[in-house]
């Protein structure tokens with residue numbers, strides 16, 4: 500903590516106590532350079548981080564809500580929960596890093612979609628269909644077309660050849 504008298508950056512805490520309601524901690528500090536004492540208060544950051552919906556409504560960013568959406572999209576899909584947690588963490592960091600303490604839901608959704616797409620295309624499509632809703636059906640259709648185009652050609656020979664020939668791979 501920068502000394503308010505001389506600007507020195509190192510100090511020692513000489514006294515530390517909680518407020519009556521335990522909402523803050525008051526610390527008495529002594530500058531290691533000039534020896535003067537000053538006080539700091541430590542409080543829990545209680546201002547929420549918000550997401551802004553299309554219509555301008557704001558709501559608190561909710562990790563659990565994001566995770567629930569991902570779990571729904573990944574139902575019966577081979578995506579480990581650790582990957583989903585990682586996506587939630589990334590989404591949360593993205594919101595917290597905002598200097599305005601808020602992000603558009605569209606930006607958060609796009610970030611989540613781009614991550615999910617890497618892990619599982621079916622889960623990605625499920626998430627996108629919920630997230631993009633029917634107003635963006637055109638966009639959704641073009642997304643689907645892209646997915647079909649990028650689909651690996653591995654299914655083609657399997658259809659033409661009988662099952663036994665799989666062992667030759």
Ligand SMILES: [Zn+2]
Pocket residue numbers: 502503504505506507530531532533534535
């Ligand atoms: Zn000082």
